[in-house]
Structures are given as structure tokens and as C-alpha cells.
Amino acid sequence: MKTLIALTATALTLGTAAFAESHAMTNPQVGGADMFSDKTIVENAVNSPIHTTLVAAVQQAGLVDTLNSEGPFTVFAPTDEAFGMIAEDSLKALMMDENKAQLAQILTCHVVSANAMSDAIAGMIADDGGMHPVPTVGGCTLQAKMDGDKITLTDENGREATVTTADVMQSNGVIHVIDRVLLPKS
Known part of the structure; x- marks a missing residue:
């Protein structure tokens, strides 16, 4: 009898675990690469083939440790294509050591110090009558x-970005992939 109860309990445990695993929310791929919810924002971004410019900019701006920290953060992550909309000379200048503070401000204007999933953002937009202000770590709204x-x-300059891939869970927040680089007020 004890063996039957133990076997039944084991079967129920395995069945429940399999059900939970099969119904767990899976992360979307980004640029064809798997994203892992147990990795940090930086660890996942490094694996994304469409975020190489963003990763280089984060490294140049000295923000790796911040985006590897506990968070939570929501990062609106521009793709390489989005960075490609910036004139090549301007982007090269921005990546120079003497422009590190400006680069850091631009990047932190893509970061919110909260874990904001797309359904929560959509709810805030609806609650605010169609538009919701989003204050960023970089001081932009x-x-x-x-x-x-x-x-x-x-x-703040009227440049619009669209979230192309939402809700990429990270161990320290969430990434929403966007199609344009957003800038602080000029």
C-alpha cells in the first residue's frame, strides 16, 4: 500500500511538473536567437544577432554593470537597423570616449526602473485615455x-518607435525590442 501511494505521488508530481513546464510562458526569440529568462539583460542582448550596436554602445557607455544588476529594468532595445537610421558619422562620434556621457544619457532614455510587461503598459495607456507618460532612468519622458x-x-523630439517584439523576460526585468533609437530633448 505504501509503495502504491509513493508511486501515485511520484506520478502526480511528475505529471504536474510536465504540465507546468508545457504551459509555462516561453520567451520569444530575438533575431532568431533564444532568450533565457534566467539570464540578465546584458547576457541575453549579447546573444541577440540584431543588437550588436546596442551591446557595443552599452559597453562604451559603461552601463554593463548597471544592466547586469538586480533591477528590475524595462529596456526598450533598439535593433541594429534602428541604429542604422543614425548617420554613420554621428554614430561614430557618439561612440567616442569624449561623448561617453551623452551616449549614456541616450541609452538610459531607453530604460525604466520597473518591470513593465506589455499588457501592463497597454493598461496604463488605456487608463490614461490613450497616452501614458513613461519617465526613464535617463531623465527623458x-x-x-x-x-x-x-x-x-x-x-521628446517627436521620434516614434514601435515595439516589434514585446515581453522578452530577463532575470532582472524585461526587454521590448524597438525599431528606432529614441533621443533626449535636443
């Missing part, structure tokens, strides 16, 4: 709104 089922963010 982005305006979030919905464009159909996509979240868009407008910077």
Missing part, C-alpha cells in the same frame, strides 16, 4: 500609446 495592437513610444 517617453509617451506610450497604442497603434492597433502595437505599443509605440514617442520621444
Whole structure:
């Protein structure tokens, strides 16, 4: 009888674990690469083939330790294509040592010190009548709104980015991939 109870308990435990695993929220891939919810923002970004410029900029700006820390952070992560919209000479100048503070401010204008999933952002947008202010770590305020089922963010200069991949869970927050670099007020 004890053996039957032990076997039944084991079967129930294994069955429950398998059910939970099969129904767990899986992270979307980014640029064809798997993203892991037990890795930090930096660890996952390094594996993304469409975020090489962002990773280089984060390293140049000295923000690796910050984005590897406990958080939580929400990062609106511009792709290489988004950085490609910036004139090549301007981007090269921005990556120079003497412009490190400016680069850090631009990057931190993509970071919020909270864990904001897309459904929560959409809820805040709805609660605020269609547009929600998003204060960033870099001192910028982005305006979030919905464009159909996509979240868009407008910077203080009127530049608009669309979230192309939402809710990429990290151990220290969440990444939302965006299609444009957002800038502080000029």
C-alpha cells in the first residue's frame, strides 16, 4: 500500500511538473536567437544577432554593470537597423570616449526602473485615455500609446518607435525590442 501511494505521488508530481513546464510562458526569440529568462539583460542582448550596436554602445557607455544588476529594468532595445537610421558619422562620434556621457544619457532614455510587461503598459495607456507618460532612468519622458495592437513610444523630439517584439523576460526585468533609437530633448 505504501509503495502504491509513493508511486501515485511520484506520478502526480511528475505529471504536474510536465504540465507546468508545457504551459509555462516561453520567451520569444530575438533575431532568431533564444532568450533565457534566467539570464540578465546584458547576457541575453549579447546573444541577440540584431543588437550588436546596442551591446557595443552599452559597453562604451559603461552601463554593463548597471544592466547586469538586480533591477528590475524595462529596456526598450533598439535593433541594429534602428541604429542604422543614425548617420554613420554621428554614430561614430557618439561612440567616442569624449561623448561617453551623452551616449549614456541616450541609452538610459531607453530604460525604466520597473518591470513593465506589455499588457501592463497597454493598461496604463488605456487608463490614461490613450497616452501614458513613461519617465526613464535617463531623465527623458517617453509617451506610450497604442497603434492597433502595437505599443509605440514617442520621444521628446517627436521620434516614434514601435515595439516589434514585446515581453522578452530577463532575470532582472524585461526587454521590448524597438525599431528606432529614441533621443533626449535636443
